[in-house]
Amino acid sequence: MVPRIIIAFLFFALSIGVQAQxxxxxxxxxxxxxxxxxxxxxxxxxxxxxxxxxxxxxxxxxxxxxxxxxxxxxxxxxxxxxxxxxxxxxxxxxxxxxxxxxxxxxxxxxxxxxxxxxxxxxxxxxxxxxxxxxxxxxxxxxxxxxxxxxxxxxxNKKPTTNKPNNLTVNKPTTVKKPTVTKPATTKTAGTNIKKPTTVKPQSKPAIANKNTTPIAIGKSNNLPTPVEAPVAANTAPEKPVAQPIETPKPKILELRENKLARVFQVADPNIEISFYDNGEIDGDTISVYVNHELVINKQRLTAKAQTVQVKASPVSTTYEIVVVAESLGTVPPNTAFVIIKAGRQRYEIVLTSTEQRNAKLVIEYTPPSSASK
Missing domain, CATH: 2.40.128 (Lipocalin)
Structure with a gap:
């Protein structure tokens, strides 16, 4: 009896595997x-x-x-x-x-x-x-x-009963902000910002098109430089630390659907993203945004790569790359063959975009120290 139960179980497990594929x-x-x-x-x-x-x-x-x-x-x-x-x-x-x-x-x-x-x-x-x-x-x-x-x-195919759930992106684990206890005798009006320990802000890493001057993502030259004050008893709470200014979302990303194609995990901070025409060079033209910053502006896809360099850091670890079709070429839709390199890691993907829908991919950088924990 036992062998029959085992065989039935294995058959059931194999059937589930086949259905999943x-x-x-x-x-x-x-x-x-x-x-x-x-x-x-x-x-x-x-x-x-x-x-x-x-x-x-x-x-x-x-x-x-x-x-x-x-x-x-x-x-x-x-x-x-x-x-x-x-x-x-x-x-x-x-x-x-x-x-x-x-x-x-x-x-x-x-x-x-x-x-x-x-x-x-x-x-x-x-x-x-x-x-x-x-x-x-x-x-x-x-x-x-x-x-x-x-x-x-x-x-005419009947729909399957086990439809996959909506696309789920592996989001970073939410970290609760530390609770700051204010002195009983002090009251700060007009602010709801919870104040973390003073940290010297770091500007976001530079992202640039090859052979061009690097573009700083979200960089501001007007940010005040915080000065660490000596610890003193019964002093008033420090002012909130100024956060880096986020780049406003471009209008073209608001007007068109931004469809996520894939999420990539990398462990090396030096990321290279190259864009080629997928197939015959037929006049496909694209613009590329990284975290809402324009890094490739209306460039034609050819057999020669349009390349973007991204320098990741432990402070800024998630990069959203959106490809916008500026023209569809002679054979619609606009298709770009993309190669992503980060150290020894290499990924390939074909992105399809139209005049109604942009193509999006996300790169998540995990510093080696975080990955080993």
Missing amino acids: NLTGVWRGYFLGNGGTVRYKYEVQIDAAKGGSVKGVTYSYRTTVFYGKAGLQGIYMSKTKNIILRETHMIETKIADGSDACPMTCYLEYSKEGNLETLTGTFTSITSQNRDCGSGTVYLEKVEESEFYKEDFLI
Whole structure:
């Protein structure tokens, strides 16, 4: 009896794991050939069935140079979280130079971090004459909408009962302010600020576009320099310490929705953020704000990076990066391929923005001393 109970329990646990990894939906990103510099945009619509089999369609496109739609079949191995997708036949093709389309076979690994689900790995491809057509890497993120149209198997799909909760950001732990006991004989009118121990304020770290003069985030040259007074008995309470002036929120961030794409955790204070065009250079233009401060102003995305340097500190640990689409290029929407480097940590993400919605990511810096506690 005991072995049967154990087997039933393991089967139940495995079933929960498979349900948590729901591959059905729209996946969008890019593929890049080995040794190449041009990223082809890639969208995969998957219909996952019981038992691990999958089917669906893929879209490969690069402005007017290349467009292809293919049918796919594959298999998902829940134990290893690996998936093999094979493009079985071409449904539609539009190739400017008249060359042959090359169906791909993708070898991907499923990963989930918070609410971000990704498929990453490699691909191989062959021509219609079974000749080698190259190989490379694939990066896909699960998204809500298609840049083309959803297939019938997604439109008619019954909604799942275990919907994920709204996107939750790992917020820093709230620290209660220390209670300051005022002397009984002293009363300060017109102020509600609780006074912490006098600390010399530090200006926020400088954030700058590469090859330009660094821009100070929230820096004020008019802040008074506090002087520590000697401790004396029965003296009046000290005046509240002046707080750094926050940069007002730009109007464009008020008018458009700022959709959070992902939260990154870094342990190195030297952060580099690079922006590239995701795919064919088609005229996408962006502006970038860091903590409401404009650091990239209406710059065109190309194969050469637009780079921002951030110097974090234990005083200022959270950085909100918002990408605003100034133009959508010839192939909407505006898509930027972003690389974040902090010491040995490296992250990649594709951000999509429109004239109604900005793309936002958050970087949280955890000083080594805090992480070791």
